[in-house]
Structure formats: C-alpha cells, structure tokens
Amino acid sequence: MFEVIVQAILVLMVLLLTILYFYLRRQYDYWKDRGIPYEKPTFLVGNLGRLLRISMFDFMLNLTKKHKTDYFGIFLGWKPVLVINSRKLAKKVLVKDFEHFQNRYSFPGHADDPLGALNLFTVKNPMWGTMRNELAPMFTSSRLKKLAELMNINSGELVRRIQADYIDNNKPVDMKELFSMYTSDTVAYTVFGLRVSVLKDLTSPLWFITQHMVRWTFWRGFEFSMIFFVPAVAAIMKLKFFSEPATNYVKKLFWDVVEERKKTNNPSNQDLLHLMLQLKENLKLPVGSDKELADNLMLAQAAVFILGSIETSSTTLSYCLHELAYHPQVQEKLYKEVSEAMEQTGKDILEFNDLLELRYLTACVKETLRKFPTLAFLDRVCNRTYQLTDDVTIEKGTPVYINVHAIQRNEKYYPEPEEWKPERFVDSSTDNDNHDFTFLPFGEGPRFCIGKRYGMLQVRAAIAQMVMKYRFEPKDPYNVETDPYSVILGPKGGGKIKFVLR
Template sequence: MEATFGDVTFLITIFLLSATLLLLISRKKTRTGRRPPGPPAWPVFGNIFDLGSMPHQTLHSLRTKYGPVIWLRLGSMNTLVVQSAIAAAELFKYHDLDFPDRKVPDAFTAWNFHESGLGLNSYSPYWRLLRRLYSAKFLSAKRINDSADMRRKCVDNLVKWIEAANGGEVDIGHLFFVASFNLVGNLVLSRDVLSSESEEGFEFSDAMNKVMELGGKPNLADFFPFLRRLDPAGVKREMVREMGRARTIVEKFVKDRIEERKSGGEMNDEHDLLDVLLNQKGDAKDPPVPESKAIIAVLEMFFAGSETTSSIMEWTMTELLQNPSSMRKVKEELDRVIGRSSSSKVEEGHLEELQYLQAVVKETLRLHPAIPLLLPRNAAKDTDFMGYSIPKDTQVLVNVWGIGRDGDSWAEPSAFQPERFIGSSVEFKGQNFELLPFGAGRRICVGYSLAHRTILLVVATLLHLFDWEPAGGVESVDMRERMGLTLRKLLPLKTITRRRAELLTEDEAEAKI
C-alpha cells in the first residue's frame, strides 16, 4: 500500500510541477495582445471546473456577462468560444482559413482515426481529396436521388418493427438508431448491418456505441497534452480496444469486397462509398486511399450518419408529442399532400410540398443541434479576430446550441414555434449564421442534404401511418439532455404507437372520391 500511495503522490507532484511550469511559460508567451473577456481561471486547471456536465448550456449562460465571444483556459489549452450569429459570420466568412484544422481529442488518435476520415483530418491534400470524392461521387444530388430505394427499404423495415409492437410500448429512439445504422450500411457497404440473426452486426453496434461514449468523455490528456503518453484516465486505451473491435469487422467487409471485385471483374463499379474509396488509386494530382484509411473512412460514416440523424429524429418526435397543436398541423398537411388512404405512402417527391413539416424539423435543429459545440476548430496561426488577439493553436468552439437560443436572433428563443420558419428564407446550409446545426464554411457537414431528406422521410412516414402518445402521458415527456459525442435525450423516448384510425382503406378512399 505504501508503494502504491508513494507512486500516486509522485505522479501528482510531477503533474502539478509540470503544469505550473507550462502555465508560467504560457503566460509569458501570451501577455501581449488583447484577449476576449471570460470568467476568471483557477491556477493550473483554468476553467475546466466551470463547464459542468453540460458545457453548451453553461457557456450560453455566460454570454449575458461576457458577451458573444468568450475566452477560456482549459488546463493548458486556450479556447475561444463563439456564441452569436454576428461572431459566427465573422468566423466563417472572413477567418475560415485562419482556423482550418480540427483540435483532435486524444481518444480519436486511436488507429490513426484523425488522419483517415474527413471530420477530424487536417486541412490537407488528403482531406481535400476525400471532400471531393464525397461531394462528387458519394453524396452528389444524383447519387442521393439514385439511392431512394435504399431509404425506402429501411423506412419500410422501421414501419414493420413498430407494427410488431402491436400497440405496446416502443423505444422509438432505439429503432431510429437501428434504421439509421442500416441506412448507412446500405449507402456505404450495400448491405444491412443490423438484423435479428446477425451476431456480427450486434457486435459492431455495441463497439460503435462504446466508441461514441468514450469520444464524449472529458479527458485530462486533452486539457494537458503533455500527459497524452501517460493516458492517465485510460480513455485512449479503451478507445483502441473498442474501435479495434469495430475496425476488425469493417476490415472483413473491405477484404471481402476486394476479393469480389477481383473475381467478378467489376473493378470500376461504384455502387457505394467503399467502391468509391477503393477506386481511388492515386495519380499525379491526388494521393491514393490505402485500405487502412478506407476502413476508418467507413467507420466514420457510421459515427456521423447513424448517431446524429437518429438523435434529431428522436428530438423531433419529442417536441411534437409535447406540442399537440404542431402534431395536428403536421398530420393535416400529410393528409392533404399524401391522401388519407392507408395504402398510400410518403414518397421523397412529396417532401418539398410538406412545408410545415420542414419548419418543424428546422425548429428542432435550432433547439437541439446534434453536435451543440460543433467539432472544434484549431487556429493555424496568430490571428486578429473581432479586435482580439488569438494565438496559434487556440481551440475554437462554436456554440450553435446557444446561437439557436439567442434572443438577438430569435423571438421567444426557448419556445418551440415552427411557424417562425413559414415564409422565412432562413436555411441550415451555412449561409444563415443564426441557424448552423451542420456548421458552415469549408468544413460544413458534407452529408447535411442526405440527413435532412432522411429525417423528413422517416418522420413524415411515421406520422402519416401511426398515432403517437408518450408511454406515461404528455406530462411524462422528459426534455433533459445527455452530452456525449452528440446531444441525446437523457431518458429515451418511449411511446405507445397505433395505426391511425382515421386512415381510410383503399375501397373507402375510392368511394369517397
């Protein structure tokens, strides 16, 4: 026991001495230049303890005292927080290339994840190649249109799962996740990944869930980078193990595809993302995509596509259950556009006509962005930003959750009012800085168009076919948040779901005509 206690004491002493030395060096380097206002910082630890378990909420509350641009010191890491539409416009319109890279959490250096995918990669030739491949070949308007049958299949399966509950309680958030997971599987690998028969699929899903939990954990090694080699909280060690489980399964998919392409002679076909990546052999202009990086790129798509999309769907249903008048308006619009026959289906061609439902989804994105602080940017050089001196290697957080609830941009900002978007030109495509759920600038989410279409199709289908009520009544709907990689509900949404009684059979619909 004495040896163990002595070891711990020694490590703590070394840590405090090192941190103090780094702090003194940092202060010496950064005394010149005007910093944005912010809360006073503790010695060594800075503002780490000020953030709490819901940093997006805490930072939003600080805006009243310190304004829309806030300065924090998180351990030895300088942090700039942007919290208004005006400050976001300044960042993305005029300083996009001053803050082009990501501040990479230590956990996501496991298996070189940060160097292989799109989200956390540095602004480099390889990043630009991936962005081009995704935009032109994988997520182009034509490719999205051509993949409508895949989405229809996944939505039809979701309907069957709900019907199988036979009017009993449904964990709709879980079903949204499984449906989104399989949709990504079809787009990336041309196959369902989760099914009742697939042990491999559940192993993959379990590993991915653990990766997402680990990715959202506060990590001492991020606040004090000199501790990264020690990994004092063990976050990276766990991430190597869990991401390794998922990676092993994807590696098998990739190797199987390579063998299929060799034996089938279809080396240039591009049915899905994996084909697109494997076809990039490299030339004088662009680097190749090695097999190891293709594996991680596929993993990243499951992170980005399933977790964020299913979260937004669950929040949309939650808000509608809490706001029965909005639910009624959505159903009236669906009956008008789709018809009232029980055999009629919501098709993607209908989505443009569903203006009120589109407003509902926008309002949900405003109040519940999937990634409330976006993925952090990193300052490439010393930069003057809105009159403040921002040193190189400063982390930049954009609090889109706070911007969405900013009274300077929105009337009654905390209220769920889809009507505010009817007749409004405000979109979420990175041009209207008061609504930035997918980010803006060069690093805007490349898949936002697909995500939006999928959310509309799923929600429209389920509201058209079923009646919904919270399992414990409207008063039981819990709006608390759980912060991880994405902003999820603290308590999953449980519903009682029944086929809509007012829908007409095909014969009744024809007789009515």
C-alpha cells in the first residue's frame, strides 16, 4: 500500500512538472510569437537570474546597452514585460494614454501590511487619485519656503558634523549614512513637526526608523525585489513593503505626537501629520470600508514620505559629491556661483528663492539625476488592451517598464552620455522641465513624484553650504559599485570622498 501511494505521488509530481514545463515554454515564446525582440529567459527565473548579485540599476543599464530598439521584451520570472526605450512611446504610456496605465505593476500589499498597501506609491486607483489630490497642498511654494529655513539649519549641522567627524577625528566617510542623517532631520519636522537632530546630538526618533528603511540587507533586498518584480511570490509569502520594526515605530511616533498635541492644544499647520488629520475628517471612504482604513491611510503616507525623501535625496547627494570630487573645475565654478549669490544678497545663508536662482547648482543636480536616476525604470500595468504602435498591441494585465536609462543615456539627446556634464542643463527653465521626455528621474504624468520640488530643495540647500566650506576630493574609484541588495540606487559601501577645508 505504501509503495502504491509513493508511486502515485511520483506520477502526480511528474505530471505537474510536465504541465509547468509546457506552460513556461509557452510563456517564454510570448514575445517571439509577436515578433518583438526579447531577452532570452532562463527556466523559472526568466531574466532575473542575477537578482541580488547585481543591482537593478546595473540590470537595466546592461539591457540598455544590449537592446537599441524602441521596445523589447523581458521576463520577470514567467511574466512577460514590455520594456520601452523611446521617449515618444514613454509619453504615450505616462501621459497621453494614462487611462490605460493608471497603476504600477508592483505588489499592492495585503491586509497585514496596510502601510505598504495604502501608500501613495503602491495604492491603486481610484484611492490613489483621492490621496494624490489631498496631499498636493503639502508641497506649495509657501510651505517649501518655510521648510527651506529648516533645511538651511540642518545643512549647517551637516557642515559642522563633517568638520567634527571627517576632518578633526579623521573618521572614514560613509556619504549615504551621512546624508541620510541630514534628510532624516528634515523629514522629522516635515512629517511630525519635530525639531530634532541626529547630526547634532545623535538622538532622533526618526533615525531609528530611517536605519530600518535605508539599510539594505539580503532579506530586505529580496523582499523589495519580489514586491517590485514578482508580485505573485510577494503575495504568497506575504512580504512587507516596510520592515516590522519600522512599521511599529512609525505608528507609535505618529500617535504619540497626536496625543501630545491634544494635551498641549498646540497644533502645527505646517507638517504632514496635521494635513493627514484634516484629511481624515473630510475623507469620503468607500462604502463598507474597515473603520481603521482612514488611520492606515494616514500612517501609510507618513511612512512612504519618510522612505522616499530620505532614500532618494541621500543617494543623489552622494553621487553628486562623488562627481564634483572628480571634476574640480566644475566644483570651482559651482563655488563661484554660490559665493557670488551670497555677496549679491548680503546673506550668509541662501533662502528659498535664492537657492532656486542657482542655475549651475541645479544643473549639477539634474545631471546627477540623469546619469544616476534613483529608479532605473518606471513600472505600469496595462488595465485594458492597448494599441501602442501599428505593430505592437499590449494585452490587458501586461506590465510595461519605461527604461529611464535608455532615454537618459541616449546619445541622440545627450552626446557622450557616460560623461557627467552639468552644462547640459544650465538653460533648464524649472524643476518641472522634462526636456521633451528625455529627463524622467521623477517620472512624468499624473503619477510623477509628488515630492520632486521638496527633494530638489533639500539637495540644493545641503550642497550650497558644503561647497562654501569644503573642497571635495576623490576617495573611491570613479566607477563606484552599486549596492546589489537595493532596488533603489545606492553606492556600495555608502560612497566615500575627502572633505578638505577651503
């Protein structure tokens, strides 16, 4: 009897494997059958065989160098994905025909992870549209002007921290960690109205959260990779967008601040928490919604803003200073621009409007974002069958990746694309200029990054003060390895330069 059971199980396993084999074989012919060039897949993993061995930044960059067509196919596991290299086709997906591509492909989260499921980055329409409209007032010019004052204070602390740690005590530099501290201090006030400074005294409730969010271990890299690239696996494994400690601490801090304001009757109308509490009172939720939905929506936006603003800005600062260190002539030109602005205004610290007028500084930041976009792709999923070109029909449920690398390193738009040349952007009019869809580090269309102006401002404020105090000299090799565990771009080891007093 036992032998019969064993034989039956073996037969069943062979049958299931046979079915799986023919299913995957059919799937892997998907692009071939449609006459679309594609990257040859490997059984089960598709084109993700080197996942967590190389970064997604390098993965997309390698595909960019290999495929020069307007579009091509890849396989994330067994799922066929269309990759778009063309700015014109990108415009159709992101803007012109947005109604066909309203949502991201990444795992939308589950009930056990409301902060991951309901944040502005992952949440699906129509809830996404509601939250987007409600959060927009957080980034008006009047609010950003007030935040610029705090960013300048924190930039001053950043300058002093560099003096104490890396000049006086000769500690090894970890730029990613250093700039995560700076952005963490700014976010503490932006989200919770807390004036704290990990740069100044090493105590900050936000720094605990930040360390869990931006330190990429193998496991966190695996979680994010599955969430972004293989949502089916993420759903089965119930993977979370934010780690358990970070989730719990965000919740505790949020409600502690709320209770403190109730006791002191001292509300702040400038931070995200205040905006969220107002939203909760007026938000029209779907009929039959869980009573905790409104609370979870608030917490989710706070959490994703912390992650987004800290991770992206600290990365951009790290790569920008690395390039400045290797381009001393550019660095001196930047120093001259900032010093002349201070002389003309008669100020020791440049304010909101002054920072916006620094065209060469803005050009340095934009050129960094062109060469080192924090996300190498923009993911969307087709919600109904769509005719992209005369030859390409995208079926409902098919993911589409806008290949930011292919567009921003296209030599037709940017000659010598591997070179870092801020002059490309000196005549750029505003932060919202996408250069006819050849500059997409913040995305574009209705789902563009809502914190774009905030991020650009805090990067400007930090660089303006650092360049006045220090020269930046090379420490790492010019071609810095990227962190293979991080889905969001980051330099392996944090990135290092030498700070030298002027």
